[in-house]
Amino acid sequence: MELKRQHLIDPVVCIRCNTCEEACPVDAITHDGTNYVVSYDKCTGCRTCVSPCPTGAIDNWLLVDQPWSIDDQFGWEELPLGQTGPGPAEPAPLPPGEVSDLLAAATATTGPSVPPPASAAKPYFNLYSRDTPVTARVAGNMRITGEGTDSDIHHVVLDFSHNAFPFLEGQSIGIVPPGTDAKGRAHNIRLYSIASPREGERSGCNNLALTVKRVAGGVGSNYVCDLKKGDEVRVAGPFGQAFLMPDAPNANIIMICTGTGSAPFRAFTERRRRNAQDASGKLMLFFGARTPEELPYFGPLMKLPKSLIDVNLAFSRVPDRPKQYVQDKIRERSDDLAALLASADTHVFICGLKGMEQGCDEAFADICRLHGLDWADLRPRMREEGRYHVETY
Amino acid sequence: MSSINYAEKIPNNVNLSEDRKLQRALESWQPHYIDWWKEMGPEGTSTSEIYLRTAISAEPDGWAQFGHVKMEDYRWGIFLAPPEKDRKVNFGAHKGEDAWQEVPGEYRSMLRRLITVQGDTEPASVEQQRLLGKCCPSLYDLRNLFQVNVEEGRHLWAMVYLLHAHFGKDGREEAEEMLARRSGDADKPRILGAFNEKTADWLAFFMFTFITDRDGKYQLCALAESGFDPLSRSCRFMLTEEAHHMFVGESGVGRIIERACQVMKENRTEDVRKFGVIDLPTIQRYLNFHYSVTSDLYGAEVSTNAATSYNMGLKGRYEETKIGDDHQLEHTTYSVLHPVNGGFQAVEVPALNALNERLRLDWAEDVAKGVERWNKIIAKHGIDFKLTLPHLAFNRAIGHFSDIAVDPSGKVISTEEFARRRDEWLPSESDLAYVLSLMGGAVTQPGKFANWIAPPARGINNQPVDFDYVRFA
Numbered sequence: 001m002e003l004k005r006q007h008l009i010d011p012v013v014c015i016r017c018n019t020c021e022e023a024c025p026v027d028a029i030t031h032d033g034t035n036y037v038v039s040y041d042k043c044t045g046c047r048t049c050v051s052p053c054p055t056g057a058i059d060n061w062l063l064v065d066q067p068w069s070i071d072d073q074f075g076w077e078e079l080p081l082g083q084t085g086p087g088p089a090e091p092a093p094l095p096p097g098e099v100s101d102l103l104a105a106a107t108a109t110t111g112p113s114v115p116p117p118a119s120a121a122k123p124y125f126n127l128y129s130r131d132t133p134v135t136a137r138v139a140g141n142m143r144i145t146g147e148g149t150d151s152d153i154h155h156v157v158l159d160f161s162h163n164a165f166p167f168l169e170g171q172s173i174g175i176v177p178p179g180t181d182a183k184g185r186a187h188n189i190r191l192y193s194i195a196s197p198r199e200g201e202r203s204g205c206n207n208l209a210l211t212v213k214r215v216a217g218g219v220g221s222n223y224v225c226d227l228k229k230g231d232e233v234r235v236a237g238p239f240g241q242a243f244l245m246p247d248a249p250n251a252n253i254i255m256i257c258t259g260t261g262s263a264p265f266r267a268f269t270e271r272r273r274r275n276a277q278d279a280s281g282k283l284m285l286f287f288g289a290r291t292p293e294e295l296p297y298f299g300p301l302m303k304l305p306k307s308l309i310d311v312n313l314a315f316s317r318v319p320d321r322p323k324q325y326v327q328d329k330i331r332e333r334s335d336d337l338a339a340l341l342a343s344a345d346t347h348v349f350i351c352g353l354k355g356m357e358q359g360c361d362e363a364f365a366d367i368c369r370l371h372g373l374d375w376a377d378l379r380p381r382m383r384e385e386g387r388y389h390v391e392t393y
Numbered sequence: 394m395s396s397i398n399y400a401e402k403i404p405n406n407v408n409l410s411e412d413r414k415l416q417r418a419l420e421s422w423q424p425h426y427i428d429w430w431k432e433m434g435p436e437g438t439s440t441s442e443i444y445l446r447t448a449i450s451a452e453p454d455g456w457a458q459f460g461h462v463k464m465e466d467y468r469w470g471i472f473l474a475p476p477e478k479d480r481k482v483n484f485g486a487h488k489g490e491d492a493w494q495e496v497p498g499e500y501r502s503m504l505r506r507l508i509t510v511q512g513d514t515e516p517a518s519v520e521q522q523r524l525l526g527k528c529c530p531s532l533y534d535l536r537n538l539f540q541v542n543v544e545e546g547r548h549l550w551a552m553v554y555l556l557h558a559h560f561g562k563d564g565r566e567e568a569e570e571m572l573a574r575r576s577g578d579a580d581k582p583r584i585l586g587a588f589n590e591k592t593a594d595w596l597a598f599f600m601f602t603f604i605t606d607r608d609g610k611y612q613l614c615a616l617a618e619s620g621f622d623p624l625s626r627s628c629r630f631m632l633t634e635e636a637h638h639m640f641v642g643e644s645g646v647g648r649i650i651e652r653a654c655q656v657m658k659e660n661r662t663e664d665v666r667k668f669g670v671i672d673l674p675t676i677q678r679y680l681n682f683h684y685s686v687t688s689d690l691y692g693a694e695v696s697t698n699a700a701t702s703y704n705m706g707l708k709g710r711y712e713e714t715k716i717g718d719d720h721q722l723e724h725t726t727y728s729v730l731h732p733v734n735g736g737f738q739a740v741e742v743p744a745l746n747a748l749n750e751r752l753r754l755d756w757a758e759d760v761a762k763g764v765e766r767w768n769k770i771i772a773k774h775g776i777d778f779k780l781t782l783p784h785l786a787f788n789r790a791i792g793h794f795s796d797i798a799v800d801p802s803g804k805v806i807s808t809e810e811f812a813r814r815r816d817e818w819l820p821s822e823s824d825l826a827y828v829l830s831l832m833g834g835a836v837t838q839p840g841k842f843a844n845w846i847a848p849p850a851r852g853i854n855n856q857p858v859d860f861d862y863v864r865f866a
Contacts, residue, residue, distance in 0.1 A: 033762075275857070
């Protein structure tokens with residue numbers, strides 16, 4: 001399946017002011033008496049036309065099987081949404097062995113056959129593999145933990161330019177570090193959770209962000225953390241078909257993470273913030289780190305409105321303060337969590353270091369006992385209904 | 394990259410700091426401008442934070458950044474489009490010569506007049522719109538109003554810069570005068586008629602930005618062709634901002650139409666006023682008014698002034714360089730409609746003398762396309778009603794149609810009949826009073842809209858529609 005990303009102008013919103021045609025450095029935009037249109041062959045996706053457009057009509061990028069010609073576009077009264085490419089119903093090839101092994105290890109707690117949330121969108125997966133990767137370009141790389149702390153976590157933005165890379169919140173991508181190991185073999189693939197919502201790190205851009213922690217001696221993490229703006233990276237994926245965000249606005253989402261396990265939850269939260277601020281479903285976050293300085297995205301997280309997300313931070317190494325872990329914070333919110341767990345609209349997602357799920361599990365069991373619920377019965381039921389997901393590494 | 398340093402007192406990309414005399418002159422005009430803005434700019438906004446688009450460079454790819462800006466901290470500056478290498482004068486008697494970086498002495502007064510008239514319209518529209526914030530239909534619309542206002546302010550700066558930089562003492566005096574005139578003032582009115590009309594309600598504001606700012610676009614396009622390069626570059630950058638104003642107008646009226654159609658269908662009635670929305674015939678009358686009053690801005694259909702400024706190479710035609718003729722027009726004619734014996738007749742006149750009418754027709758064609766897009770909204774609802782543009786001779790006060798009375802279809806009638814039937818075609822006192830009655834208190838809850846207007850299809854800069862586009866202190 002060869003999906004292309006085509007730049008198109010929304011004829012309903014466009015006011016035919018000619019600004020885009022004037023701005024385009026490669027003359028990809030032209031018009032007739034009715035519409036302004038973009039030539040797929042000429043457009044380089046440079047976005048020069050996007051900023052001066054007064055309407056936002058210019059900022060449309062659709063996945064297509066066959067690009068629309070300019071004659072097609074001249075005849076449009078509106079964008080042909082929903083008929084742009086092959087549906088995701090096509091059988092996808094099985095993931096290559098090394099990726100399925102990694103995914104199986106990460107989701108060992110919930111097992112192999114856990115379904116996605118009922119209201120999750122249909123994901124594309126395995127569009128690109130180690131042998132046929134897609135090339136992305138680094139659009140940015142910044143350290144997001146305090147200088148002088150031991151934990152060096154980076155926010156890396158990859159731009160896919162013309163190549164389609166459709167993904168959903170909760171999915172991951174694969175990166176193979178260049179070069180060979182001590183035995184002269186190609187390196188193993190590394191999986192990184194995507195930290196951006198599906199419409200891109202910047203809305204409407206064909207890009208995504210990763211949250212990557214530098215591990216001493218780690219080939220993959222050092223490669224990613226040292227990437228420079230403009231570097232090319234070969235990417236496989238997207239991967240993951242179950243750990244996906246429920247789309248229903250009434251879905252309550254309990255998110256529990258440590259360190260870079262926050263990546264998918266940043267994507268979930270950002271998706272809600274941009275698209276469904278008035279959703280009735282609650283977002284509740286339990287996030288553990290050693291200190292505020294070592295907690296990725298601490299600043300932006302503090303700025304989110306309380307109406308959007310209920311944030312609970314646990315710090316284990318703040319001088320003169322008792323050690324706190326995510327399970328302690330979970331117990332502190334016993335009443336609220338019990339009310340949520342009693343609802344069939346509630347989903348639990350756990351992401352972070354191996355072993356953290358055990359503490360969470362015990363805390364949930366305690367809360368259920370206190371409130372007349374049975375965790376031993378509830379947990380497998382939530383799992384079967386695609387409402388309980390764990391990804392640890 | 395001509396990026397802009399906002400640390401300077403007057404942000405600019407014209408190396409202002411290298412011309413101390415000019416810098417001092419503009420810095421002494423600046424406080425007068427700020428005083429004018431405080432007195433005549435949007436009412437009661439000094440402490441609000443508005444989600445504004447600010448130019449950070451004149452290159453398209455670094456064009457703008459969005460962010461909440463306190464109205465009183467907004468920095469007006471001087472931005473010219475990047476220079477075009479080896480640019481020539483592209484029309485008129487000097488065709489083929491290098492474009493001028495300085496004003497040719499013999500054209501000084503003509504050019505000064507062109508720049509002054511253009512410049513005067515900018516603060517005028519701010520004055521006309523200063524009370525609209527008090528009855529805004531949503532935060533989204535309030536933000537758009539303020540964005541339009543600050544950009545009109547910046548366009549005044551663009552013209553004042555040219556006056557200060559190239560016209561010495563005369564230019565400085567003209568710049569002061571710009572701040573002394575007032576829209577609608579009996580003693581010191583603005584120069585052009587349309588800019589002394591009231592903009593009392595949001596339908597009028599949207600019609601104004603859709604129709605009258607579009608005249609602005611066509612005038613700027615004609616001046617962007619100028620052989621006087623600094624004027625051309627100023628206008629080219631202004632055009633990127635002007636497009637947003639027309640978007641505000643077109644989408645604004647479109648959303649009022651959308652709402653009217655919704656209510657018509659829900660209640661199976663054409664009489665939607667009892668549901669507190671604006672009916673389509675009233676929208677038609679507003680359209681007739683704004684279209685005819687704006688037609689007058691082009692001046693007389695046959696004009697030696699227009700011929701002169703073209704010949705001099707100061708003001709060209711719309712998309713001059715894309716037209717395939719000799720760009721001197723000395724031997725061509727152009728057909729112009731004249732009133733003849735109770736009817737109309739096309740008369741061939743020297744093309745040079747018909748440039749005003751030619752520009753007006755370019756504009757009219759553009760307006761007509763926008764009206765067609767509005768009609769699509771009505772058709773989508775399955776409603777049998779079409780908005781139409783009135784005949785070009787309808788309700789004219791300037792040019793050779795100003796002596797005759799014409800109905801919107803173009804039938805010549807007596808002045809008595811026109812007076813008797815005026816309210817069928819133009820907003821009546823009761824129309825204006827009704828629309829004004831809908832302009833209640835400002836709607837300032839994010840995501841909420843007044844009953845008489847539909848929400849927009851999308852927010853600004855990919856923000857959601859219910860984003861807090863304006864934050865009140």
